[in-house]
Amino acid sequence: MKLFKMFNNKRLFILLITLVMFIVLMGFSLGPRKALTWPENFLRDTTGFVQNLFYKPAGYIAGFFEDIGNLKDLAQENERLKILAAQYARDKAQYNFIESENVRLEKLNKFTKAQENMYKYEYHVAQVLGITTEPGNSTLVINLGSKDGVKLNMSVISDKGLVGVVSQVSNFTSTVKLMTMMDVNDPNSQPAIAATAIEKVNSTFGMIERYDPETKKLIMNRIPPGDPIKPGDEIISSGIGGLYPRGLVIGKVDSVDVGEFGLTSSAVITPAAEFEDWKELIVVYTEERVE
Secondary structure: OHHHHHHHHHHHHHHHHHHHHHHHHHHHHHOOOOOOOHHHHHHHHHHHHHHHHHHHHHHHHHHHHHHHHHHHHHHHHHHHHHHHHHHHHHHHHHHHHHHHHHHHHHHHHHHHHHHHHHHOOEEEEEEEEEEEEEOOEEEEEEOOOHHHOOOOOOEEEOOOOEEEEEEEEOOOOEEEEEHHHOEOOOOOOOOOEEEEEOOOOOOOOEEEEEEEOOOOEEEEEEEOOOOOOOOOOEEEEOOOOOOOOOOOEEEEEEEEEEOOOOOOEEEEEEEOOOOOOOOEEEEEEOOOOOO
8 A cells, every 4th residue: 555655656756747847848948049959950951951952943943934924925025016116117107108298289289279360270180100201202191181171282280380281192191292302493392382481471572492401401592682581580381372371380590691693582491390200290271171
């Protein structure tokens, strides 16, 4: 009996010691510490190494696929930007083209309106289909013909001045003989033009008879003595003879030379039309020719 009590007391003593050590250990673990124990350090290092061993390659793989996705998005963005750039260039070109066309057509409209108000002619804008600049055959073809009321010897002008006359007419097109063909000594030439000067209509007269291909100037002959024509004067058709309508702009006087015997003078004229690469021209319909 006494032995049994001693055994129980021993067990109770061990239990109490164990409980006290557990409480001390718990307090030591839960209390603030500046360093970990070596088992904790070993466990943490081992866990970190294993995590690093598996997570790093996984991170690389994930980053690789993420980079592929980013490259795909970047390529799509580049394609979109290229399309936008192309659209911008196209829209800019179209805007510039439309703007230049509006300016040009507005200029044409102002020119024809001013002429129409002066002399009440009818004007039809024609598209230039082709041009020939062979020696002795300076002509062009327009898209207006007899169905549009075009007839032989109708005057053709640009927005700057007289270009030529209609020399051939078909149903849908017409051929225009240019002023660069003008030479009174050539039977195939464009007819001479009776001309005068603006603000000197009643005192200035002459005949535009020739185009000098070397100087690219028109020559106005038969100017009577005492004519007040001078350099800088703007020369227009006088309407005399009925072939060319009155008031069509021809050019400006460069110089005036008195003839050998002083009976007549001649003038060098810079053409107003400049004979450029036209896209549109204007056919002048006078009242007697309008159907």
